[in-house]
Amino acid sequence: MTTAGQVIRCKAAVAWESGKPLIIEDVEVAPPKIHEVRIKIIATGVCHTDNEYLFETGKGMKFRPFPLVLGHEAAGIVESVGPEVTNFSPGDKVIPLFLPQCQDCERCHNPETNHCRRNWANTQAGVLADGTSRISCKGQQVYQFLGISSFSQYTVVPDTSLAKIRSDAPLDKVFLLGCGVSTGYGAAVKTGKVKKGSSCAVFGLGAVGLAAVMGCQIAGATTIIGVDVNPEKFEKAVFFGATECVNPKDHTKPIQEVLVEKTDGGVDYALECVGDPAVMSAALESTTDGWGICVIAGWTETEVMQVEVEKILMGRTLMGTYFGGWKSVQDIPTLVDNYMDGKLKLDEFITDHLPLDQINKAFETLKSGTSIRTKISLWQEEA
Template structure:
């Protein structure tokens, strides 16, 4: 049967999200209908919502970081079989069949082409509002009480997992933690610099600490985030505005030539060159973690490449999502890391616009939205 419920709909870029009654149809073959129990607002959501070019996808249900309970499944679904299974939403699918999924060096499943059109299938979605079908952000649309998602974008997790905590593994935590563990492959005793102290940046710090980094320098222009950064493992915090010299020069002097690993997590193109230049010229690795936006140009002085520095990107921490994000949930259950410090606010779905403003103002690391 069709389920009527509430969802946060963006009707046009720059507008507040509207809480609307939507109709969620039953899942078709290889689809799963999920009751969303916990979801969050990510910086990527906000950046998209404020972009004029995003109008081609409106109206759209936003949100891509969430966890919930299986309500029903369509035909040919095998990886989640039972109504009541706890699942985490995968903003990058894993079909397990394409060349990328079969390649151990990448996690960008070929089926992401559907996600980029913000549809659950080739040309439509299962959710409508006021007679119009709704796009679903990154083919998920977690800012809804119920959603229908392709099976390749849902993974079953530990039945004892607290969904109001582990939802953040679906994007923010996995992105940052994996950037340190998988993408950079931070080494024991190394020095790391993290530019940007939101949920993802703090998760990078957690990853660096877990990998055994000896020094972790946290960089941000919002000093209110320094205590949080220190609590998750930063050994030194710095505001670039406090110096007459550039932060790059400061770090090179402080670290005797630069850092072993630098992470750009601000999502600002101008910070990429700063992060790369802050790496040691002989062996430094710089990882772009922040969402820079589509087709943004990055200006980097060619002198930075007359060296052995490495510049690379990381998407969702390089995790093979369907097989590895459930393992991260299990690691959380085994107390291998703590997510509590990342979740600073709890609101309801109806208060989603307040959550957006908390994120924009820098007052919030991650807000969990409950039904």
């Protein structure tokens, strides 16, 4: 690439302060440093987590510094690599990862967890390994959300936070595996380990919840109940594998009581994909005693979940999942292969398409519940 080693000037959607719409700016993206890779982002999604950090900081979300370029669910092409990078070359198709996998630490060697902590504290604070960001605007450092910042045409990420994928993968589809679909699907098949012939309830039918429904269906569950207060999502849930859907607003009893009655004692598995502590409690209480498993996939950082101790003492298991339990660098290419082989749906999650300069519309449709995922094209020719 002729741009290797040079500062790249490009467009990015910058969040200058909390609670305000993004502004399309000209930014400068510095070359990658040691163990870093600069990538051209082709497509990115707008996730609930992006929305929460922009509009709900302080309401269950920890503060991140501004100005900030959001975005963490994306796919792109390697433009250049920094010193000591051996696993990537210019032209490689890649998916950036908010969860690293260094493959050398105790956690990476432990099959029970995917929680690698390489560069973790820095990327959570919006910087890379040396404590600075590679993006600047108007002479000011711009922080990188979760070490990624995919709402920029170019960005720089650590080489341990990047998955190389097959060259024939369509980047405008597989970007979904960078967050939402991997999280929901993994909550069912990787963390919860849903069994064939079981009963499941999925709370929240956004992208993560629909991916969880898909996971339950692929795992062979015979009863899959979708739960959401927006009945417009029910048709899509049935398409992904739900056997029926329930709206809590249609009942005078708490939804957990409705589900316990409907399933003659409770479901085998409940997957919470909302990020609301009250919904988490309801999901746990909807499972059967003796062996019920509740997996929390919805995201909140500071809120407290209320658990009635007896619900646990009676044999239920309460679990959390981060990125669906996948070991990011090694597992994401396999999920891409599964999609390419027709074993995973991705196209059907994309309900809207927008160019970068209309990204604020994607936040509006996300909040209104009228879309599942909006694909943001970073370049006009891909729009």
